[in-house]
Amino acid sequence: MARLDSAALDLILRKARTQNGWLGMPVTDDQLRAIYDLARLGPTSANSCPARFVFLRTPEAKARLLPALSPGNVDKTKAAPVTVIIGHDTRFYELLPKLFPHRPEVKDNFAGNPALAGTTAFRNGTLQGAYFMIAARALGLDVGGMSGFDNAKVDAEFFPDGRVKSNFLCNVGYGDPSKVLPKLPRLDFDEACGLL
């Protein structure tokens, strides 16, 4: 395949939309595993793979998250079949002997430099969060990412030992087209790009 066709481009980016309401169809654990199996193949620096995904599938699990949400994110999160907490492991480097076996000494670069480790975890965990959203769309699901929440509250509730830090949230399901907002403008090429 030389490139995606028009319908495929529409599905993953051109016509895909952030969802604010959800239809009643459930999302199975097998679907969540399929999204992860696809998303994990995206590239990260030194194959660091720092992203961690916590899937909240029940009202009881969601109830632990709701106090941390901005008011505008509560109803759509309650309605979504699944809400994912996308975080990153600040000690991801402990797994590098498995993930980067030909140069296990790379681990030491991060173990002795918490600032570098933190930035690397955040950058690459975020890349993996984007791969997750694209992968979900590629497999026929809809997503709605959210940054409107209190990271410290989420960390205290879900990651009390401090090793994993929350990054952003993402609802997953089958979106209700009637709840989609008008598409917002994007920056033109010359506003965001330079050619040298």
Place this chain on the structure above:
Amino acid sequence: MARLDSAALDLILRKARTQNGWLGMPVTDDQLRAIYDLARLGPTSANSCPARFVFLRTPEAKARLLPALSPGNVDKTKAAPVTVIIGHDTRFYELLPKLFPHRPEVKDNFAGNPALAGTTAFRNGTLQGAYFMIAARALGLDVGGMSGFDNAKVDAEFFPDGRVKSNFLCNVGYGDPSKVLPKLPRLDFDEACGLL
């Protein structure tokens, strides 16, 4: 379209590989514009669109970057048709009246809180960097992301006024299959994910 077919999944993630060598075919400015036009449609928080892309297309432009690179990244960057500096605008919020016109007051949340603005720019600029790499693959190009460089040197050379900060680099072109490294292992679902 309900979901991508197998060949499409292969193209954007399953068989796509980080490239370390490049064939001689050029990348046109029209192709770079097409990648940006697709990548910019991906979701960002409050439609903040903080990513900035500087495309280095000539030996002269590349020469400004080379002193900042880790030794292992020099040859492949010199060989790539285009190297992109992916950065983010730390004052992205000044554009929110255009990008988020229904709630222009959101700008003030960031203008008065540089730490929040910086984290938001980094997170969402990184998401857009991932969309860029997926978009390039979707349009039939190959990419090779790189974090092995001195961000401060790149910022001083390309963004001297301090407003834009470099995030990561990405070579773009048509990859040389003979230079691809063996696929590294990924974390299993149970190593990276939790079901609640």
